[in-house]
Amino acid sequence: MPDATLSPWTMSYFAVACVFLVIGQGLMAAGYGYPFAGVDAPETLALAHLLAIGWLGLLMIGALLQFVPVLIAAPLRAGRLAPSVLLLIVGGLLLLAGGFAALGGAEGLDGLSPGMLPLGAFLLVTGFGLAAAMLASTLLSARALPLPARFVGLGLAALTATILIGAAFAAVLSGIVASDLLATLLLHGVPFHAALGLGGWLSFTAIGVSYRLLPMFMLAPEKVSGAARTVWWTGATALVLVAASVAVVFLDAEAAKTLLALPLVLAFVAVSFYCVDLVRLYRERKRKVVELNIRASYAAFAALLAAVVLISIPATRAAAGEGAAALVYLFAFGWLTGLGLAQLYKIVPFLTWLECYGPILGRIAVPRVQDLVNEGRANFWFGLYYGAVTAATASLFAGSLPSFRVAVAAQLAATLGLMAELVRARRLSSVKGAGVPKPRLFLPLSRPQE
Amino acid sequence: MNPAPRDINVRELDVRPILSSGGEPFQAIMEVVSALEPGEALRLYAPFRPQPLFKVMAGRGFDHEAREIEGGDWEVLFTPQPTSAAVELSDDAEDPETWPDPVEHLDLTELDPPKPMVRILAAAERLEPGEVLFALLSREPIFLFPELTKRGHQWAGNFDETRTAFRIFVRVGKARG
Incomplete structure (x- = not known):
């Protein structure tokens, strides 16, 4: 029998991911990593992994835990591993970032050492490996894979390749393998x-x-x-x-x-x-009339197109700095982060609504999903966010460090504003006369899903 | 000309020019077949009875109907086999074919989620135990299924042949948990 229930740990993944997004943008605004250090400087590597694994990676795994069963109408395999995977990835990431920081000269500080790199990589390989195994075995249980599921399957293969190469890097960098x-x-x-x-x-x-x-x-x-x-x-x-x-x-x-x-x-x-x-x-x-999450997603698609067009033109690629950093920034924040925030803005209220009102649907009048959010405020934050990403990208092209910091600070403010909106949705703050118990903010569901 | 069954869309491909110029038509045929929308049929003209193609097309889920036309050429109509998706049932739904006719019909294809779910659950609340409702949706309502089960309702549903609409029967249960 096909059905999909609420994924109990997805909100926890989202919450931790948001924390890493705030940390990463905060570090950049404070002048840590590229462009204040080289593209391949250890500080930049620490920052890049906090964002790529902590924010984007956890966001994606959390979303897939909920979404893959919906995609193929089959229950998630080995779903009980979700909390262990979260702990493994977060633990591995913190060790990895600490190891990079040690390579960057922070050695001796708070006991950081490059020896943390392989240990971190080991935890990350285990965590992401388990996540990929859960999701891939769920996909394989489907009778036929629709096209979106095939994209996800290949994405999981790419994830596996990425973490294995990364683990090899960590082994060499720490000196344990010569x-x-x-x-x-x-x-x-x-x-x-x-x-x-x-x-x-x-x-x-x-x-x-x-x-x-x-x-x-x-x-x-x-x-x-x-x-x-x-x-x-x-x-x-x-x-x-x-x-x-x-x-x-x-x-x-x-x-x-x-x-x-x-x-x-x-x-x-x-x-x-x-x-x-x-x-x-x-x-x-x-x-x-499309909702804000769709409009904000199309802004992310525009950023994707711009990044890919500009990186394909040799002149703009060269102007984007070491390793085309300005365009990688546009890709990571305009496209991936922009789309991530836009979808969070729909998924979090939707799942919250289902969790709170699912049991009483049809019996009494319940609010609509869109009653859980305030599009006017969020519209402002999305506008600020994309404006700030554009300004930060332009600053990187121009090599202007002060304006980059101001732009990242604005980006951080917009992200915090959007996160406050998500918290308000979780707390049912916009709903008048709620009448249902409020859900937990980010801990697993209080209502058992059978 | 073979009549097209029902009102399905038929694409046509004439491989006689390809063959007369010494070309190999197989790839052209497969390209057209791959581009067919779900439910679409293909009418093929060839200078001979394309026997080997029948097996290939059967593997892709097409029946064939071949007839000789003037000049010794052949016309073959390939129609998609009726492939209604398998009927999905709730665990406790026995013999849905014995259920009574639906007392309520809902067309929910124009609603975005989660409105269809709300409408079906609300309708189920209005019905008496044992009564059946029918609903048409634009996608499989997989968040609805566990909620129906929890409330003691039975359901049976599947996609139509083009997989653009999902049809569901819900029989209201006694337990109003």
């Missing part, structure tokens, strides 16, 4: 690690999820278009090529870097078709 082969990987493999993580795992999964959520909330037809198939094939080919290029690194590192040009072209094609499809979905929608 292998020429792995040292070569560390010297040349960072772009692959980043491409698999941000492009493969996070973006591919997000695209898959969007293919299900957007038609649902805009009331657009859910048919699989030719464009969606093109996105799948070009994107999947790009990912396989990136993964294959990692092996080439061992043979000829320069050739491997040249090989990255082809997946970049394919990614450009995939994103172009994705954007064409997004416009089609918007045009074919039956719901004339």
Whole structure:
């Protein structure tokens, strides 16, 4: 029998993820990491992982725990592992960040040491490995995988590749493994690690999820278009090529870097078709007035297109600084974080509504989902957020450190504003005469789901 | 010309020009087949009876109906086999075919979630135990299923052939937990 219940730990994942987003933006506003240090400086690596694993990774796993069963109408496998996975990932991330900080000269401070890197990597491999196993075995239990689920499946494969490469880096950096082969990987493999993580795992999964959520909330037809198939094939080919290029690194590192040009072209094609499809979905929608979460998502799609177009043009790629940092910033904050915040703004009220009012639906009048939020205020925060991301990206292009800090501070303020809105939704603050017990803010569901 | 069954959309492909110019039509045929929407049929014209294709198409879920037309050419109509998705049942739903006719019909295809769920649960509250309601939705209401079960209602539902609408019967239970 197909059914989906509320994922008891999803809110906990979301809450921890939000804390890491605040920490990461706070560190940048305080002048920590790039552009105040080099792109490959240990401080930047600590910061990048706090955001990529702590914020984006936990957000995505938390969302998938709820979403994968919905996608294939089958219960989650081994769901009881969810709290252990959360602890493993958070513990591993803190060790990893501490190890990087130690490499950056904070050694001796509070007992930080580079030896924390492999231990952190071990916990992260275990945590993400278990998460990928839970989600993949759930996907495999489906009779047939719809296209969005295939995107998620490939995203999980990219996640596995990303963490394994990262674990190899950690082993070399900490000095516990002295292998020429792995040292070569560390010297040349960072772009692959980043491409698999941000492009493969996070973006591919997000695209898959969007293919299900957007038609649902805009009331657009859910048919699989030719464009969606093109996105799948070009994107999947790009990912396989990136993964294959990692092996080439061992043979000829320069050739491997040249090989990255082809997946970049394919990614450009995939994103172009994705954007064409997004416009089609918007045009074919039956719901004339779309909600804020959809408008904020389309701002994230615009950031994705801008980042991919600008990184494909050699002149703008060169102007974006070391490792195209300004464009990576736009990709991480405009596209991934923007979409993440936009979807949180829908998912948190929706799940809260279901948790609180599900048992009494139909028996007495209950508020609508949108009664749990105040779109006017959130509209302001989303506007501020995207404005700040644009300003921060422009500051990185211009190499202006003071204006970058101001922009990140504004971005942080907007994020905090949105999080306050999410807390208000959880607390049913906007609902008059609630009449139901308030849910727990981020701890597992108080009402057992059978 | 073979009549198209019901009112389904039929695409046409004539591979005679490809063959007469010495080309190999298989790829062109498969491209058209891959581009068919769910429920769409394909009418193929060929200079011979394309026997090997029948098996390939059967593997893809198409029946065929071939007939010779003038000039010794052949016309084949490939129609999708009726593939209504399997009926999903709540654990306690025995023999839904013996349920009484629905007393209430709801078309909820134009509503965004979670409104369909609210409407079905509210309708179920209005009915007497044993009565049945029917609802049409644009997607599978998987958050609704556990809520129906908790309230002691039985249900049976499936997607239509094009997988664009989900049909569900709900029989109201006695236990109003």
